[in-house]
Amino acid sequence: MAGxxxxxxxxxxxxxxxxxxxxxxxxxxxxxxxxxxxxQSAALIADGIHSLSDxxxxxxxxxxxxxxxxxxxxxxxxxxRRFETIATVMLGGSLIGISAxxxxxxxxxxxxxxxxxxxxxxxxxxxxxxxxxNEWLYHYTKRIAKLTRSKLLLANAWxxxxxxxxxxxxxxxxxxxxxxxxxADALAAAVVALMVAKMGVGLVLDSIRELVDTxxxxxxxxxxxxxxxxxxxxxxxxxxxxxxxxxxxYIDAHIVVDSRITVSEGHCIGDxxxxxxxxxxxxxxxxxxxxxxxxxxxxxxxGKPIARTAIQxxxxxxxxxxxxxxxxxxIHYLDGRVEVExxxxxxxxxxxxxxxxxxxxxxxxxxxxxxxxxxxLFFKI
Numbered sequence: 001m002a003g004x005x006x007x008x009x010x011x012x013x014x015x016x017x018x019x020x021x022x023x024x025x026x027x028x029x030x031x032x033x034x035x036x037x038x039x040q041s042a043a044l045i046a047d048g049i050h051s052l053s054d055x056x057x058x059x060x061x062x063x064x065x066x067x068x069x070x071x072x073x074x075x076x077x078x079x080x081r082r083f084e085t086i087a088t089v090m091l092g093g094s095l096i097g098i099s100a101x102x103x104x105x106x107x108x109x110x111x112x113x114x115x116x117x118x119x120x121x122x123x124x125x126x127x128x129x130x131x132x133x134n135e136w137l138y139h140y141t142k143r144i145a146k147l148t149r150s151k152l153l154l155a156n157a158w159x160x161x162x163x164x165x166x167x168x169x170x171x172x173x174x175x176x177x178x179x180x181x182x183x184a185d186a187l188a189a190a191v192v193a194l195m196v197a198k199m200g201v202g203l204v205l206d207s208i209r210e211l212v213d214t215x216x217x218x219x220x221x222x223x224x225x226x227x228x229x230x231x232x233x234x235x236x237x238x239x240x241x242x243x244x245x246x247x248x249x250y251i252d253a254h255i256v257v258d259s260r261i262t263v264s265e266g267h268c269i270g271d272x273x274x275x276x277x278x279x280x281x282x283x284x285x286x287x288x289x290x291x292x293x294x295x296x297x298x299x300x301x302x303g304k305p306i307a308r309t310a311i312q313x314x315x316x317x318x319x320x321x322x323x324x325x326x327x328x329x330x331i332h333y334l335d336g337r338v339e340v341e342x343x344x345x346x347x348x349x350x351x352x353x354x355x356x357x358x359x360x361x362x363x364x365x366x367x368x369x370x371x372x373x374x375x376x377l378f379f380k381i
Contacts, residue, residue: 010148017144017153018062021160024137025055028130028163039123043170043188046102047130050166050196056094060087082245088155088207095200102193106186121178127171134164149283155203162199166192213243220281224251227280233257233269238295248285251277259293259334266291294334305333306371311340314372318365321357322348327380337373349379 032048035041064087141157144150173188215221221242228237239254255273257266270289277287311331316323325344332339342362348354362375 010150013144013148014150014153015062015066017141018059018156021137021141021156022055022059022062024133025051028133029055031126032130035123035126039126041123041170041174042106042186043173043192044123044126046106046189046192047127047163047166047170049098049102050163050192051130052098056091060091063087082211084150085207085210085245088203089211091155092200092203092207095196095203099193099197099200102196103190106190106193110183110186123174124171124178127167127174130167131164131171134160134167138164155206159199162195166195169195210244216242216244216249224277224281224284227276228253228255228273231269231272231276233261233265234273236295238292239290244283245285249281249283251284251287252290253287254290254292256292256295259332266293293332306338311338311372314365314369315340315342318361319358321354321361338371339374339376340372341376341378343378343380346379346381 028051029048032044032051036044036046036048064084067083138157138161141153141160145154145157169188169191173184173186173191176184176188216224221240224242225237225240228234228240234255234257236256237253238256239252241252243250253273255270257269270291273289274287277284308331311329315326315329319326319342322344325348326342327345328343330341330343332341344358348358358377362377365375366372
């Protein structure tokens with residue numbers, strides 16, 4: 001994650017890129033629509049509306065960044081990054097509506113071909129200037145989007161690239177009319193509208209996938225799985241869930257470790273998994289690791305397990321001769337069964353009669369309590 005700006009710096013960069021884009025799009029919208037009306041070019045007017053949609057997207061980015069950059073709180077423990085996703089859905093919907101309006105206007109003009117106006121030559125220059133401005137703005141915004149890992153800003157950059165392409169279409173349409181093809185301008189306007197609609201549909205679909213917690217791309221998930229399996233102490237992964245929230249990714253992993261290690265060692269392995277994923281993948285913001293002693297995903301439901309207090313009472317009842325000597329006991333819940341390890345003083349192992357009695361009592365406990373599969377005796381030096 002080296003070279004990545006901190007959250008405050010990233011938000012500042014995103015706001016600055018949006019403000020620069022907004023200023024340029026205000027200028028472009030005013031010039032294109034004004035010269036489109038004066039120069040009688042439907043395609044240039046449509047392109048001006050496209051620039052207006054980019055201006056709206058800049059404003060949405062500014063608002064979404066301000067809302068999304070707020071720290072996590074009690075009501076929003078995962079933060080507020082989804083505000084950017086919601087803003088992207090709104091932006092995509094507005095683009096689809098704008099494109100439909102443009103196409104409707106174009107169809108009306110085509111239905112009356114006799115009244116199709118001839119654009120002014122000056123509109124060619126406006127379209128050419130727009131291409132240059134938007135191409136520069138695209139590269140500027142894309143650079144900051146990659147630096148800050150902002151999907152919303154990257155989408156905005158592609159808006160600006162589509163604006164450059166639409167201006168190129170407008171340039172061709174106006175040139176076509178001037179060369180004697182009266183429908184060229186109207187057709188260019190329709191092409192621009194379809195480009196805007198395609199962009200809007202893509203934004204809406206991508207954002208909906210994020211809102212319904214669609215998994216990260218399969219190739220990335222495979223890389224995450226490989227990194228987890230490469231960590232010392234991880235024997236298997238039986239559940240791996242991923243999701244996206246704004247530019248951040250979140251992971252839930254169920255790892256399998258040796259069933260005989262201590263809780264603290266299992267916790268240490270889980271921390272190693274979390275730290276390695278966050279350091280290896282820039283988009284990963286948090287990892288929840290669940291440590292399992294076995295892959296229990298397909299095990300049948302065996303009901304409520306025997307609680308520690310109940311096992312303590314069973315040991316006291318069945319191991320009466322040694323109950324005052326029991327220093328500790330450990331329980332293993334494995335394969336739907338229970339194993340108990342009883343810790344006793346080493347001195348008891350040197351008393352054959354008492355040791356034989358203990359073995360008999362342990363066998364009786366296993367026989368009469370069906371859920372207990374094994375009772376192991378350990379003697380502490």
